[in-house]
Amino acid sequence: MLSDLVKKFLYGSGLLGLYHRFRNRRTLTVIMFHRVIDPSDPRWASCDPDYTLDTALFDRCITFFQQHYNIVSVNEVLAARRGETCLPARALLITFDDGWSDNVDFALPRLRRAGLPALLFLVADVVGRRLPFYQERxxxxxxxxxxxxxxxxxxxxxxxxxxxxxxxxxxxxxxxxxxxxxxxxxxxxxxxAEAMDDGHRHMVLAEELAVLERGGIAIGLHGKTHTPMTRASDLDAELAGARAQVAPFLDSAEPPTTMSFPHGRYTPAIARRAHEAGYELIFTSDPTINPVADRPDWLLGRIGFEQPGIVDGAGRFRPDKLALLLFRKPQRVLETA
Incomplete structure (x- = not known):
């Protein structure tokens, strides 16, 4: 393990940034977030800390991304996949999973202030639902x-x-x-049941999807029910069915063409079936950086991180820790055969 002093030196001296600029020049890094909540919000007391960033730390992550990456929209990734354009060096896509109302309340304003796009993978059945998934409850x-x-x-x-x-x-x-x-x-x-209800609304409303879209956050799918695809009793409903269910809520009324796998669980066969169901880009939770020498593949890895892993003992943001976590991830084209 690198000592804190070595980590700080590598980052503060610029050596780690130089390593990143050369090693990851022709790559797409996809970041996976879930919830962003201000600690003053009542939902903070009951949220899952492993999947939640406080707003101040989210702001620091945004600044870090702007310093070290060229942040792209999903439409730019789709265009590059189709061969219509090329992604910039060290491209980065910001994504969110599930469909939390706090993404509208806290993540969206911060992204808009920074002028940054993002992509939200929505569980079709949570639209208009107050309570979160049973695990979070x-x-x-x-x-x-x-x-x-x-x-x-x-x-x-x-x-x-x-x-x-x-x-x-x-x-x-x-x-x-x-x-x-x-x-x-x-x-x-x-x-x-009673103990699992904190009395707050946690999931997005239908009308909030338009707010997200108009604010620069595109909508993808995260299945119909949030059931792991490897355990789904009706895979067609989780794939094509979710697209049809969500389309009427969107400005375009067109079915989304991107998705991520709930709980990160899939097989190559399930990935191919999703691709055949109309998803042009499919995102996993495999913690890899995606090579894009010619164009990005249709099956992509994503990198997530927890709040404790990027702060010091006093809760202060440590950019060196985030840099070491992101810059050194393996570069790999995911298997689709």
């Missing part, structure tokens, strides 16, 4: 002191009275709940 209930990990494990049929009630224990309990079939999961979560 369980995290919220746990953070508010209303849900215990041991009780969740018991509900999943894995009673462990000594199970820790820390975040690790909660993640293990949620993983156990995820393994249940739909009917068993619904029955297991029923006793926690």
């Amino acid at each position: 369980l995290v919220g209930g746990w953070r508010l002191g209303k849900v215990k990990a041991a009780d969740l494990l018991a509900a999943a049929g894995q009673a462990q009275p000594e199970a820790g009630n820390d975040m690790g224990g909660l993640r293990r309990a949620i993983a156990a709940i995820e393994q249940l079939d739909d009917n068993d999961r619904e029955a297991a979560l029923a006793p926690f």
Whole structure:
């Protein structure tokens, strides 16, 4: 592990930036975000900290991207894929998953102020829905002191009275709940329904999609239900069905041509099927940088990061940590065969 002093020197001296300018010149980096919330907002108390950045840190990330990359829109990536243009050196695309209302409240104004485009991958069924996915509701209930990990494990049929009630224990309990079939999961979560509701609206409204589009955030798909594609009972509904469902909400009324895989789960066969369903660009959660020597491939990797990984012990932004995380990721064309 590099010491903090070495990390700071490599970044502060410009050596790390020079390495990036040469190594990643002909690449497309795709950044994966989920939620952006101001700590003063009531949703901050119940959000999943692993998938949420506070607004101040998001601002610092935007500044970092502007310093080290040429930020592009999805339309520019699509044009490059079609051979109509070339991407600039060190291209970067900003994406968001799921369809959170805080993307409208907090991410959009900051991107507009910076004059930057982005792409939001929307779960079709969340439009107009108040409550988030059950995983996030369980995290919220746990953070508010209303849900215990041991009780969740018991509900999943894995009673462990000594199970820790820390975040690790909660993640293990949620993983156990995820393994249940739909009917068993619904029955297991029923006793926690009240504890899983923090009283706030978390997901986008139909009219907010137009606000996002007009603000420079394009809309892609993230499946119909947020079910992992590898477990979907109706893959056609998750792919083509989601496109048809969302199209009427969009300014163009045209089905989206981009998507990302829920939970990052897919197989090459599922990727090909999505491509055949009309998605021109398909994004994974494989943490790779995408080579674009000629043009970008249709199956692309994305890089996500958590707030603790890019700050110091006092919560201050560390650009050197973000640089080391992003600049050195492997460059790889993803397998589609």
